[in-house]
Amino acid sequence: MIIGVPKEIKNNENRVAITPAGVEALVAAGHKVVIENNAGLGSGITNEEYIKAGAEILPTAAEVFAAADMIMKVKEPLPPEYPLFKEGQILFTYLHLAPEPELTRALMEKKVVAIAYETIQLPNGSLPLLTPMSEVAGRMAVQIGARFLEKPQGGRGMLLGGVPGVPPAEVVIIGGGVVGTNAAKMAMGMGAHVTILDKSADRLRYLDDVFFGKITTMMSNSYNIAEAVKKADLLIGAVLIPGARAPKLVTEEMVKTMKPGSVIVDVAIDQGGCVETIDRVTTHQDPIYVKHGVVHYAVANMPGAVPRTSTFALTNVTLPYALDIANKGWERAVREDRALALGVNVLDGKVTYKAVADSLGLPYTPLEEILG
Ligand SMILES: NC(=O)C1=CN([C@@H]2O[C@H](COP(=O)(O)OP(=O)(O)OC[C@H]3O[C@@H](n4cnc5c(N)ncnc54)[C@H](O)[C@@H]3O)[C@@H](O)[C@H]2O)C=CC1
Numbered sequence: 180m181i182i183g184v185p186k187e188i189k190n191n192e193n194r195v196a197i198t199p200a201g202v203e204a205l206v207a208a209g210h211k212v213v214i215e216n217n218a219g220l221g222s223g224i225t226n227e228e229y230i231k232a233g234a235e236i237l238p239t240a241a242e243v244f245a246a247a248d249m250i251m252k253v254k255e256p257l258p259p260e261y262p263l264f265k266e267g268q269i270l271f272t273y274l275h276l277a278p279e280p281e282l283t284r285a286l287m288e289k290k291v292v293a294i295a296y297e298t299i300q301l302p303n304g305s306l307p308l309l310t311p312m313s314e315v316a317g318r319m320a321v322q323i324g325a326r327f328l329e330k331p332q333g334g335r336g337m338l339l340g341g342v343p344g345v346p347p348a349e350v351v352i353i354g355g356g357v358v359g360t361n362a363a364k365m366a367m368g369m370g371a372h373v374t375i376l377d378k379s380a381d382r383l384r385y386l387d388d389v390f391f392g393k394i395t396t397m398m399s400n401s402y403n404i405a406e407a408v409k410k411a412d413l414l415i416g417a418v419l420i421p422g423a424r425a426p427k428l429v430t431e432e433m434v435k436t437m438k439p440g441s442v443i444v445d446v447a448i449d450q451g452g453c454v455e456t457i458d459r460v461t462t463h464q465d466p467i468y469v470k471h472g473v474v475h476y477a478v479a480n481m482p483g484a485v486p487r488t489s490t491f492a493l494t495n496v497t498l499p500y501a502l503d504i505a506n507k508g509w510e511r512a513v514r515e516d517r518a519l520a521l522g523v524n525v526l527d528g529k530v531t532y533k534a535v536a537d538s539l540g541l542p543y544t545p546l547e548e549i550l551g
Pocket residue numbers: 297309310312313316353354355356357358359376377378379382399417418419420426428445446447448449450478479480481482
């Protein structure tokens with residue numbers, strides 16, 4: 180199989196979908212890897228390193244898309260990339276289709292085999308290709324929140340940990356999964372007081388145990404969310420219903436009760452965001468806006484800012500699946516691995532992931548119906 184890796188084009192997206200180690204493994208298995216010129220530079224990986232590992236460098240993304248049976252990317256394709264899809268081409272990347280009707284339509288029209296990293300799901304419910312980036316984004320959310328709480332950055336001028344004699348900041352996290360847990364770790368480490376809300380009582384029990392009762396846990400419902408949001412200096416949105424558009428749990432009325440200069444970091448923005456006043460996706464270049472006196476941060480590719488960590492963390496987990504798809508072909512790989520089958524979002528012009536279809540108001544076709 181020919182595997183193509185274009186350079187990412189999203190704002191300040193410095194990750195790349197393959198490392199020289201990945202190239203070496205794919206080439207050793209009998210495949211060919213073509214990479215766009217300088218695709219790895221943002222992550223500190225040179226063309227020469229890729230060539231040494233066995234890849235071929237092509238000058239443009241168009242040539243990479245034209246040559247490849249499978250495209251590996253990090254972020255969802257952007258409009259300039261849509262015309263480059265080929266019928267039957269495998270696209271293996273983060274897709275987050277629930278808030279992306281146009282991309283979904285383009286994948287359907289071109290009959291792309293669209294396998295989303297974020298919905299590959301193991302029998303225990305975990306999302307192995309989302310986890311490492313959620314670890315990164317959860318940790319970053321606190322470091323970003325701390326920065327924007329500083330007065331010159333538009334915040335209320337507060338140190339997360341306080342100092343002796345002055346109370347620490349209140350960090351409220353909605354969603355206690357991978358992002359939420361990693362955010363809590365960082366916030367606690369910096370001395371903040373942390374509250375996590377989740378709708379799973381078992382998850383709250385687990386969090387209470389692993390944090391030795393040093394964080395406050397609350398059941399997620401609109402009453403508790405309103406109470407917690409009012410007190411928050413830093414609010415972190417970290418909910419997920421796999422594949423689906425994020426529920427708007429924090430209403431505009433709730434945001435209006437927040438203190439001027441407090442900060443919202445909505446990590447769940449890649450699934451549409453869980454805060455009503457987050458009405459647009461922001462970028463690393465222009466990461467915040469202020470609404471009702473509250474600083475809003477809604478960058479959908481947070482790990483793109485720390486590519487030396489993120490590229491390696493991501494490719495550690497994507498490579499085994501890429502090898503499986505390349506070695507067996509997508510159809511056999513999907514038939515033999517239920518976790519991978521759950522990654523198939525669009526196939527043969529149809530949406531095959533129910534939560535995506537429901538979020539976009541499109542018909543849902545079970546994968547099994549197409550595979551027969
Ligand atoms: N902006 C960015 O750059 C990045 C965004 N993300 C996103 O962060 C979000 C969270 O990801 P993970 O932590 O990995 O997911 P996860 O599945 O590990 O955790 C999600 C948690 O949300 C909880 N939840 C669901 N509905 C809820 C509700 N109504 N109230 C409270 N909690 C609720 C679940 O019980 C679960 O514990 C996802 O949308 C993910 O795609 C992840 C990485 C980077």
